[in-house]
Amino acid sequence: MSDTHQHHSRHPGRLRSDTCDHDWILDRDVECADQETITAMSEKAWESQAGGLMARSGFYRRMFGEAGVDPSKVTLADIAALPFTTKSHLKDSQQQYPPFGEYLAVGDAEVKRVFQTSGTTGDPCAIALTANDVSYAWGRIQSRTYYATGVHDHSRILTTFGAGPFVAGSTHRVLENLGACIIPVAPGDTQRVLSGLQRGLADTTQGTPTFAQYLANVINARGLDGPSLGVRHIISGGEPGGGIPAIKATIEQAFDAQVTEVYGLGDISPSLFGECPVGGGLHFCGQGIVWPELIDPDTLQPIPIEPGGVGEPVFTSLAREAMPLIRYRSGDIFEIQDDGCACERTSFRMRCIGRSDDMFIVRGVNVYPSAIQEIIADFRPEVTGRLRVVLPETGVSVDPPVPVEVEVPDADNVQPDLAERLNGAIRQRLVFRCDVRFVSGSEFGDPSYKTRATVRRPS
Numbered sequence: 001m002s003d004t005h006q007h008h009s010r011h012p013g014r015l016r017s018d019t020c021d022h023d024w025i026l027d028r029d030v031e032c033a034d035q036e037t038i039t040a041m042s043e044k045a046w047e048s049q050a051g052g053l054m055a056r057s058g059f060y061r062r063m064f065g066e067a068g069v070d071p072s073k074v075t076l077a078d079i080a081a082l083p084f085t086t087k088s089h090l091k092d093s094q095q096q097y098p099p100f101g102e103y104l105a106v107g108d109a110e111v112k113r114v115f116q117t118s119g120t121t122g123d124p125c126a127i128a129l130t131a132n133d134v135s136y137a138w139g140r141i142q143s144r145t146y147y148a149t150g151v152h153d154h155s156r157i158l159t160t161f162g163a164g165p166f167v168a169g170s171t172h173r174v175l176e177n178l179g180a181c182i183i184p185v186a187p188g189d190t191q192r193v194l195s196g197l198q199r200g201l202a203d204t205t206q207g208t209p210t211f212a213q214y215l216a217n218v219i220n221a222r223g224l225d226g227p228s229l230g231v232r233h234i235i236s237g238g239e240p241g242g243g244i245p246a247i248k249a250t251i252e253q254a255f256d257a258q259v260t261e262v263y264g265l266g267d268i269s270p271s272l273f274g275e276c277p278v279g280g281g282l283h284f285c286g287q288g289i290v291w292p293e294l295i296d297p298d299t300l301q302p303i304p305i306e307p308g309g310v311g312e313p314v315f316t317s318l319a320r321e322a323m324p325l326i327r328y329r330s331g332d333i334f335e336i337q338d339d340g341c342a343c344e345r346t347s348f349r350m351r352c353i354g355r356s357d358d359m360f361i362v363r364g365v366n367v368y369p370s371a372i373q374e375i376i377a378d379f380r381p382e383v384t385g386r387l388r389v390v391l392p393e394t395g396v397s398v399d400p401p402v403p404v405e406v407e408v409p410d411a412d413n414v415q416p417d418l419a420e421r422l423n424g425a426i427r428q429r430l431v432f433r434c435d436v437r438f439v440s441g442s443e444f445g446d447p448s449y450k451t452r453a454t455v456r457r458p459s
């Protein structure tokens, strides 16, 4: 027994706390397959998705009709021949044909679950799922992602994702199917999270990186012994941050835990990528169920999914029944990481570095707020790690100094030279000037919800 344990503990695909005896890859036949196999399997799924699409979806009948293309005659290899679908298409369609829009591709009676999105960037959307969508088009992918992060049947997970905005209704089902013990706590209930952890209820937590960082700050401020809480695995999702080295390191140190990330989007799958314990980026987990592309968000031209590639991911549902989306623009920006992971998964790995609409331009250079976040995270605990870049009311060009609001524990009690030190560090690493202003936490809102990294104000 102890030999087995040691053998597995040494495997790079396992968390150091994972002592289980089973395979660490859920769907080994697809997750470790070569690209030819995945492509063949995806083309087959696409054939049946595309074949019925024009008959089932009034939205796509109209869109593809206007573009003069027939999706059943287009293979995934030349899917760029089809137009994109955007969030605003979906919103407009739901407004015009409430509640689900004209892209609902099944009869009402087949809709068995409905999620309302958080509406971070506007009105919430209603996402309809059939029973098969819940178990397969979302469920199978989600199971692969959480299993990849290291959630196995011995995990005891304290979750702080709400049932609504973070579609945890589905996530809970997935965690349950993986055999884990789930301890749900309402978002924002820090006291209950802490008391649960102090009583040793959980070895794993799941939430936004902002919330994990907030907990780490609370632990430090109250002089609690973080490592003694027994949390060894922190799953970070909902926003970028868990992959920013300084943020990841402070969370890991506060708990003596390992941080791994999940990424997803409700319109495709609430978690679609999962980071294995090797680290170094999140594995694509939608093999055969979702088809990924990468594009330049300005020119809309394809970018090869290869290490170093930066662009906006676009996803096509291969197996969704209720709301199949074709070439759906995520609005996020990925940076493709090195391939050839030691865990044996063959899919590409990425980091989400921000939202394309959080991007701004300083003297012709594209900048994401995460670049500034990475620098200010080194200044904890003087700052909390959260920030907001203030953009002009319209446009994306910002003349330096770039106004940045940085959250601090107490804005009335800041070291007089802190602004100068922050501005200096940013200037040195990013080669443009910022104008830092300090704000107290209350102005940023609840850390357990997604926070936008930019805000627009008239200048």
Ligand SMILES: [Zn+2]
Pocket: 276, 277, 278, 279, 283, 341, 342, 343, 344, 345
């Ligand atoms: Zn891996």
